[in-house]
Amino acid sequence: MAIASQEVSPARFSAQLRSHALQTRIMDLILDRGLDVGDALPTESELSAELGVGRNTVRESLKVLQALGVIEIRHGFGMFVAPNNFSALVSGLTFRGRLSLRHKGEEAMELIDVRQALESGLIGSAIDLLTDEHLADLRVTMEAMENAAKKGEPLYEHDAEFHRRLYAPLNNDLLINLMDVFWQVYRKIHLALGTGPVNLEQQTQDHWDIFEAVANKDKALASERLQRHFDGIRLKLKDVAAA
Amino acid sequence: MAIASQEVSPARFSAQLRSHALQTRIMDLILDRGLDVGDALPTESELSAELGVGRNTVRESLKVLQALGVIEIRHGFGMFVAPNNFSALVSGLTFRGRLSLRHKGEEAMELIDVRQALESGLIGSAIDLLTDEHLADLRVTMEAMENAAKKGEPLYEHDAEFHRRLYAPLNNDLLINLMDVFWQVYRKIHLALGTGPVNLEQQTQDHWDIFEAVANKDKALASERLQRHFDGIRLKLKDVAAA
DNA sequence: TTCTAGACATTGGATGTCCCATCTCCTGTA
DNA sequence: TACAGGAGATGGGACATCCAATGTCTAGAA
Numbered sequence: 372m373a374i375a376s377q378e379v380s381p382a383r384f385s386a387q388l389r390s391h392a393l394q395t396r397i398m399d400l401i402l403d404r405g406l407d408v409g410d411a412l413p414t415e416s417e418l419s420a421e422l423g424v425g426r427n428t429v430r431e432s433l434k435v436l437q438a439l440g441v442i443e444i445r446h447g448f449g450m451f452v453a454p455n456n457f458s459a460l461v462s463g464l465t466f467r468g469r470l471s472l473r474h475k476g477e478e479a480m481e482l483i484d485v486r487q488a489l490e491s492g493l494i495g496s497a498i499d500l501l502t503d504e505h506l507a508d509l510r511v512t513m514e515a516m517e518n519a520a521k522k523g524e525p526l527y528e529h530d531a532e533f534h535r536r537l538y539a540p541l542n543n544d545l546l547i548n549l550m551d552v553f554w555q556v557y558r559k560i561h562l563a564l565g566t567g568p569v570n571l572e573q574q575t576q577d578h579w580d581i582f583e584a585v586a587n588k589d590k591a592l593a594s595e596r597l598q599r600h601f602d603g604i605r606l607k608l609k610d611v612a613a614a
Numbered sequence: 615m616a617i618a619s620q621e622v623s624p625a626r627f628s629a630q631l632r633s634h635a636l637q638t639r640i641m642d643l644i645l646d647r648g649l650d651v652g653d654a655l656p657t658e659s660e661l662s663a664e665l666g667v668g669r670n671t672v673r674e675s676l677k678v679l680q681a682l683g684v685i686e687i688r689h690g691f692g693m694f695v696a697p698n699n700f701s702a703l704v705s706g707l708t709f710r711g712r713l714s715l716r717h718k719g720e721e722a723m724e725l726i727d728v729r730q731a732l733e734s735g736l737i738g739s740a741i742d743l744l745t746d747e748h749l750a751d752l753r754v755t756m757e758a759m760e761n762a763a764k765k766g767e768p769l770y771e772h773d774a775e776f777h778r779r780l781y782a783p784l785n786n787d788l789l790i791n792l793m794d795v796f797w798q799v800y801r802k803i804h805l806a807l808g809t810g811p812v813n814l815e816q817q818t819q820d821h822w823d824i825f826e827a828v829a830n831k832d833k834a835l836a837s838e839r840l841q842r843h844f845d846g847i848r849l850k851l852k853d854v855a856a857a
Numbered sequence: 858t859t860c861t862a863g864a865c866a867t868t869g870g871a872t873g874t875c876c877c878a879t880c881t882c883c884t885g886t887a
Numbered sequence: 888t889a890c891a892g893g894a895g896a897t898g899g900g901a902c903a904t905c906c907a908a909t910g911t912c913t914a915g916a917a
Contacts, residue, residue: 439706447879463682492735690909
């Protein structure tokens with residue numbers, strides 16, 4: 372079989388393009404059939420037959436699509452169109468970050484720059500759309516963070532939750548996902564470097580300050596305090612990297 | 615062979631985790647050996663032997679790493695640590711965008727929001743670091759855009775180049791890559807929708823306006839004009855999606 | 858010295874086989 | 888009747904092996 376003859380089979384196209392083309396064909400198949408998030412894809416064997424390529428080849432593309440967050444593979448059950456989620460990017464970006472830290476750690480700094488720009492740039496819009504409910508959620512998160520700090524527990528999750536909820540009013544999944552990715556990458560790099568001494572109280576106070584500005588709907592102050600928050604993170608990262 | 619017995623072989627771990635673990639092992643191998651961008655990885659067979667898994671299995675993970683931009687695979691030659699590049703993300707994000715357009719196109723709008731926040735948020739820092747050389751590059755790009763517009767050619771590439779150069783002073787590869795990804799995704803979605811009527815002159819003038827503000831180092835004005843630029847894009851996208 | 862053809866190493870792809878994870882449904886029991 | 892447990896079907900996971908395709912490098916000829 373292998374009816375690859377259908378296409379002109381340019382043979383000059385680099386293999387990389389062929390591989391990429393297969394991924395595209397599968398994505399097109401999903402779109403053409405009107406499959407939506409949660410819907411099941413054909414089985415590997417069916418895809419292999421329909422696309423005229425071996426099952427291993429199909430599997431390689433499917434794994435890539437899984438890594439790209441396009442589909443979700445459930446062993447023994449089937450494959451499904453995945454909900455939006457960028458967790459896949461974490462691996463790649465983390466690798467980049469760790470690779471760069473061997474040199475000068477510049478790329479890790481770039482990541483902070485992007486986070487800073489995104490967050491301080493969007494805080495104004497977020498405040499515009501902020502409701503009392505959102506604010507209540509934020510306060511709950513802050514209280515949880517404070518409790519954790521008193522117990523000497525790491526604040527990773529609460530910190531992430533705070534930033535996630537801060538931008539929830541924007542109702543922008545892409546943004547939330549991106550920020551989550553950056554956050555996780557930063558955390559992994561930080562852990563890989565070995566955490567320096569952390570001042571839990573200072574960290575909590577920083578967030579309370581931001582919270583206060585947001586609660587008062589003071590856009591300029593909130594933006595400024597976010598800027599400083601990231602400046603602090605940047606300095607800390609520089610210290611750790613130097614050690 | 616298949617000396618998987620080395621590890622406890624938990625067998626209870628979901629397959630997804632095992633797959634992810636293999637990718638991580640390969641990345642760790644790269645980092646442990648001190649391989650740098652451009653260096654060659656062991657061959658597929660060697661990896662298969664070293665990691666104690668079949669070549670097909672290794673290949674699946676390698677394809678994923680390629681898709682994540684971690685490695686570069688050259689048919690018939692070998693595999694190498696890839697330079698930083700996020701082009702892989704384009705596929706996944708484009709798929710998301712097209713999927714969302716079947717509904718209300720919200721996710722495409724989210725993409726514009728993120729671009730707007732990034733660009734208008736960072737233009738200030740970019741202007742701070744702007745040199746005459748950067749400015750000259752920008753002017754060249756603008757002149758090329760104007761020429762293309764006069765000939766009625768599409769401005770896609772010049773548009774992308776303009777934004778790329780606008781933030782070149784920041785020397786932040788992550789940012790440039792991200793913006794490139796967003797831009798390409800936007801373009802693909804736009805093409806998939808069928809381009810509506812485009813006003814080349816207006817588009818060029820928008821960019822000249824931004825250029826002027828940047829050349830005058832007027833941060834506030836540049837930021838505002840960038841905001842309006844994206845507002846225009848957003849409106850246009852809404853029109854096309856509605857049609 | 859320069860160009861070309863072929864050997865070689867390495868990845869690309871196909872097929873078959875077996876294993877094992879998950880779900881479904883049916884049966885037996887309370 | 889309702890619930891629990893297990894058998895079977897479905898379908899992905901892993902592997903071995905073959906051959907094809909391709910980029911590199913080298914040896915030989917002009």
